[in-house]
Amino acid sequence: MSDTTNKKTNRRTENTFLNVGPSHPAMHGVIHILTELEGEKVLGAEIEIGYLHRCFEKNCEQLGYNQAFPYTDRLNYVSPLINNVGWAMAVEKLFGAQVPERALYIRVIASELSRIVDHLTCVGAAAMEVGAMTAFLYFMKAREYLYDIIEWLTGARITTNYVRVGGVKGDLPHGFERKLRGTLREIRKIIGEVDKLLTRNRIFIDRMSGIGTLDRESSIAYGITGPLLRATGEAYDVRKDMPYLVYDRFDFEIPVADTCDAYARYLVRMEEMRQSARIIEQAIKQIPPGAIAVDRYGKQISGAEMVELAKRGKVKEYIDSKAKVDLTLEGTDAASACNINLTGNRSLRLPPKEETYGNIEGLMSHFMQIMDHWGVKPPVGETYQAVEGANGELGFYLVSNGEGRPMRSRCRGPCFFPMAALHKMIVGDMIADIIPAFGSINMIAGELDR
Amino acid sequence: MWIELLTKVLIAGAVLTGILSFGGVLTWVERKQSALMQDRIGANRASILGFRLLGLFHIMTDGIKMFAKEEFIPRTDHRVLFLLAPFIAWLFSLAAFAVIPFSPELTVAGYQVTLQVANPEIGLLVAFAMMGMAIYGVVLGGWASNNNYALLGSMRATAQMISYEVALAAAAVGPLLIYRTLNMQEIVIRQGQLYNGWLPLWGIVLQPLAFLLFLVAGAAETKRVPFDLPEGESEIIGFNLEYSSMRFGAFMFTDFIEKILVACLTTTIFLGGWQVPWLADDGFRLGGALALELGPMVVWLLRLAAFGIKVCALIYVLMLVRWTLPRFRYDQLMSFGWKFLLPLAFLNIIVTAAVVLVLNL
Numbered sequence: 096m097s098d099t100t101n102k103k104t105n106r107r108t109e110n111t112f113l114n115v116g117p118s119h120p121a122m123h124g125v126i127h128i129l130t131e132l133e134g135e136k137v138l139g140a141e142i143e144i145g146y147l148h149r150c151f152e153k154n155c156e157q158l159g160y161n162q163a164f165p166y167t168d169r170l171n172y173v174s175p176l177i178n179n180v181g182w183a184m185a186v187e188k189l190f191g192a193q194v195p196e197r198a199l200y201i202r203v204i205a206s207e208l209s210r211i212v213d214h215l216t217c218v219g220a221a222a223m224e225v226g227a228m229t230a231f232l233y234f235m236k237a238r239e240y241l242y243d244i245i246e247w248l249t250g251a252r253i254t255t256n257y258v259r260v261g262g263v264k265g266d267l268p269h270g271f272e273r274k275l276r277g278t279l280r281e282i283r284k285i286i287g288e289v290d291k292l293l294t295r296n297r298i299f300i301d302r303m304s305g306i307g308t309l310d311r312e313s314s315i316a317y318g319i320t321g322p323l324l325r326a327t328g329e330a331y332d333v334r335k336d337m338p339y340l341v342y343d344r345f346d347f348e349i350p351v352a353d354t355c356d357a358y359a360r361y362l363v364r365m366e367e368m369r370q371s372a373r374i375i376e377q378a379i380k381q382i383p384p385g386a387i388a389v390d391r392y393g394k395q396i397s398g399a400e401m402v403e404l405a406k407r408g409k410v411k412e413y414i415d416s417k418a419k420v421d422l423t424l425e426g427t428d429a430a431s432a433c434n435i436n437l438t439g440n441r442s443l444r445l446p447p448k449e450e451t452y453g454n455i456e457g458l459m460s461h462f463m464q465i466m467d468h469w470g471v472k473p474p475v476g477e478t479y480q481a482v483e484g485a486n487g488e489l490g491f492y493l494v495s496n497g498e499g500r501p502m503r504s505r506c507r508g509p510c511f512f513p514m515a516a517l518h519k520m521i522v523g524d525m526i527a528d529i530i531p532a533f534g535s536i537n538m539i540a541g542e543l544d545r
Numbered sequence: 546m547w548i549e550l551l552t553k554v555l556i557a558g559a560v561l562t563g564i565l566s567f568g569g570v571l572t573w574v575e576r577k578q579s580a581l582m583q584d585r586i587g588a589n590r591a592s593i594l595g596f597r598l599l600g601l602f603h604i605m606t607d608g609i610k611m612f613a614k615e616e617f618i619p620r621t622d623h624r625v626l627f628l629l630a631p632f633i634a635w636l637f638s639l640a641a642f643a644v645i646p647f648s649p650e651l652t653v654a655g656y657q658v659t660l661q662v663a664n665p666e667i668g669l670l671v672a673f674a675m676m677g678m679a680i681y682g683v684v685l686g687g688w689a690s691n692n693n694y695a696l697l698g699s700m701r702a703t704a705q706m707i708s709y710e711v712a713l714a715a716a717a718v719g720p721l722l723i724y725r726t727l728n729m730q731e732i733v734i735r736q737g738q739l740y741n742g743w744l745p746l747w748g749i750v751l752q753p754l755a756f757l758l759f760l761v762a763g764a765a766e767t768k769r770v771p772f773d774l775p776e777g778e779s780e781i782i783g784f785n786l787e788y789s790s791m792r793f794g795a796f797m798f799t800d801f802i803e804k805i806l807v808a809c810l811t812t813t814i815f816l817g818g819w820q821v822p823w824l825a826d827d828g829f830r831l832g833g834a835l836a837l838e839l840g841p842m843v844v845w846l847l848r849l850a851a852f853g854i855k856v857c858a859l860i861y862v863l864m865l866v867r868w869t870l871p872r873f874r875y876d877q878l879m880s881f882g883w884k885f886l887l888p889l890a891f892l893n894i895i896v897t898a899a900v901v902l903v904l905n906l
Contacts, residue, residue, distance in 0.1 A: 121779045224779040226770045226872030232583040299871045527780045527874045
């Protein structure tokens with residue numbers, strides 16, 4: 096296809112075809128770029144995706160509204176909490192359900208923590224792929240602090256499965272606010288360190304600026320959102336433009352840059368991490384105390400009483416003995432889960448695990464939720480709910496025919512759209528430029544291939 | 546005659562063993578030093594009978610692992626070259642150490658002994674020639690691998706190492722104009738002079754610019770970040786992509802040996818080699834007067850230690866750079882070498898030559 100004859104020497108020359116990926120250290124194991132090279136210059140590129148396809152949408156249609164959460168963890172596995180929130184909000188929108196205030200704030204805190212984790216990973220990995228190993232490991236250290244916090248809150252580092260339809264799984268642990276403030280201080284310090292290492296580093300700027308450019312019009316035409324779009328000067332952010340949860344109550348900025356290249360994306364992400372930290376700090380200040388607990392009969396009871404009922408199977412002498420219980424996941428999450436679960440509409444939520452395993456009524460109500468044609472039944476209709484994922488607009492589209500499972504579920508993964516435009520970003524540059532261009536997109540195969 | 550031959554063999558053996566063990570230790574130093582910079586603990590798992598010794602046993606386990614791994618040889622038309630390449634690189638970088646003067650001469654029982662295998666009049670040229678030959682290992686290894694990635698790596702290596710060799714040699718010309726010799730031992734002796742009786746006239750004092758240029762070009766010669774393009778493990782994986790087992794280990798080890806070599810050359814030309822400031826043959830002299838008298842053996846050992854300390858310090862600096870900076874791109878590297886380093890080196894030569902001529906040094 097590209098055999099050419101050199102005019103001067105009259106010799107036939109041939110371009111090199113090079114398979115970059117799927118087994119390539121910078122392709123994260125899941126992308127295949129077939130490149131045509133002349134020396135080190137990229138003349139053409141074909142992008143092949145689909146190496147991590149695992150039928151996410153079909154699975155959700157088979158499993159139902161409550162049980163799809165573990166699958167959403169695997170979409171963008173660097174920021175699973177945002178996916179959890181997105182799915183929960185789509186289902187709630189379908190039901191027209193109201194969620195307690197405190198749960199909304201907890202969701203905001205969880206989402207922003209995840210966003211910082213995602214950006215840390217992306218910027219760190221991009222820096223490592225151009226050779227700055229130390230910056231990468233500084234960010235991994237920062238990410239570890241955040242994972243500690245997330246593990247404390249949700250019980251898991253990555254597969255969090257924390258948000259529930261109608262609320263969240265557990266309340267904030269005791270002393271969470273204080274520890275979170277300390278962690279954010281630490282994170283800011285590390286971001287500052289890496290800022291000093293990279294932002295004005297001549298080699299880093301040379302490697303990143305002018306690489307992987309895609310102008311504003313093409314970005315919009317391709318449907319690109321998130322830091323990539325904001326790096327073209329377009330300040331589109333779902334949190335500002337279509338406020339969800341309680342984002343309209345916080346004072347934060349949407350950072351933009353206008354050079355459209357990998358360096359602009361780097362700057363946008365660095366600033367976004369600081370803004371996310373700002374949001375979390377405001378959320379900690381504003382978060383209201385727990386909502387009213389509602390038991391299965393609509394009676395309001397205190398959290399501690401609820402724990403006792405659930406754990407002790409309503410045996411009288413056990414109820415009377417005042418056991419000291421922790422209201423968080425560290426002890427048992429029954430009370431706190433009830434605090435923040437959906438008020439009013441009981442048919443939506445799954446009962447806390449302690450209740451399910453601890454007494455027969457809990458078990459029965461759990462079964463009724465899970466069994467086909469008995470459990471959750473949303474009204475007939477369709478809904479689309481978008482949240483600002485770490486890479487852009489993460490949307491869930493659900494169609495309900497009144498059954499216990501969505502008739503159709505669809506996920507708009509923000510990574511998919513830049514992949515369609517990747518060839519535009521890399522053709523004409525050198526082979527070494529593929530890596531920072533690709534790294535700045537922050538492709539996460541989980542949400543690309545779904 | 547026989548005794549001379551025997552001493553030479555002994556000295557060569559000592560240098561070889563010394564360099565190889567130092568290279569081994571460097572693999573550990575590199576890990577620990579990077580761990581220190583990156584808030585990690587670093588390799589510390591290998592233990593013998595529960596003793597971990599700061600992870601020093603990892604040097605041994607690495608060696609054993611390399612030898613024990615299965616060797617995979619790709620289908621290639623150049624099997625012999627493929628098998629030979631790592632050892633070409635290895636051999637020639639080791640051979641360059643023959644001319645490095647690790648210590649001054651010492652008279653033992655009527656015999657002149659130096660920790661220097663050979664002291665030819667063109668010593669520095671021999672070192673450069675050997676470094677140039679070592680490129681062939683990388684080039685042939687990548688070419689014989691029959692792999693596009695490895696080929697890209699070896700193409701980069703060829704271009705980069707030839708370019709930077711020019712800059713390296715040009716940077717060394719400045720001091721050579723002042724020393725007026727290529728004999729390595731002579732270069733070091735020339736740097737023993739004092740200016741005004743207190744400032745040691747080392748190469749770095751006379752030629753600070755040349756020192757920086759030489760160090761940068763030297764770092765590029767050793768294929769380290771920010772010049773690690775032939776490897777560029779996140780881009781093209783590297784010229785050694787198809788190598789496994791100890792042949793891969795040989796390439797890795799060559800990197801460390803070359804780093805020692807560049808540090809040794811820089812020390813010899815710019816940091817006064819084995820010279821200790823104000824240490825004359827009979828002891829420390831301050832302002833011409835004897836301040837502390839020392840025996841010849843003590844002086845010799847002090848000077849040997851000084852060489853080692855200078856080399857270690859340089860290697861430490863190189864490692865700091867390696868763990869701080871990102872990597873160049875191919876064209877940026879080329880323009881940096883040809884358009885920045887080389888013109889500066891030429892400027893340095895011209896200015897130095899003019900000054901030498903005017904002052905009639």
